[in-house]
Amino acid sequence: MRIFGREPVYILAFIAVGLKLSSAYGLDVSDAQQGAIMAVLSLIVALATAVVLRTGAAAAAVVNLAQGALALFMAFGLHMAAEQQALWMAAVEGAVALFLRREVTAPVTALALEGKSVIRGEALASRPVVVEYRDA
Numbered sequence: 001m002r003i004f005g006r007e008p009v010y011i012l013a014f015i016a017v018g019l020k021l022s023s024a025y026g027l028d029v030s031d032a033q034q035g036a037i038m039a040v041l042s043l044i045v046a047l048a049t050a051v052v053l054r055t056g057a058a059a060a061a062v063v064n065l066a067q068g069a070l071a072l073f074m075a076f077g078l079h080m081a082a083e084q085q086a087l088w089m090a091a092v093e094g095a096v097a098l099f100l101r102r103e104v105t106a107p108v109t110a111l112a113l114e115g116k117s118v119i120r121g122e123a124l125a126s127r128p129v130v131v132e133y134r135d136a
Helices: 008-024 031-053 058-075 082-101
Strands: none
Touching: 008 031, 031 058, 058 082
16 A cells, blocks of 8 residues: 555654654654654554555454544543543443444354244154153
8 A cells, every 4th residue: 555655654754753853853742742743644644554565454443543532632641541541442342332333244144943843843854853842
């Protein structure tokens, strides 16, 4: 995958160098904030790669991006309790699961055995099964 005709790794490296130079010349960004920014940018590239390559990992990439974004907000001063963070992540994971549920299909066909029932008296083996119901 290429972005602007370049590999994403080169673009991320260029941004990292620019961020470090900017902070050296007066931009007030701490090391933790620089790390969080680079992590989120890397997660965005990972999400784009998962979507473009259709690897089936887009849902995991979305959840990871949400975790990275939450870490970025925390690095820039957002104060949030661990319980609130867990609730936000649960909401993201629930939304991803809700979206993906309608698009997921089983990779194998149903077996004939799965369509039979002992309760209805259908044979599961070579001989028929007889089920008797008695009132107690």
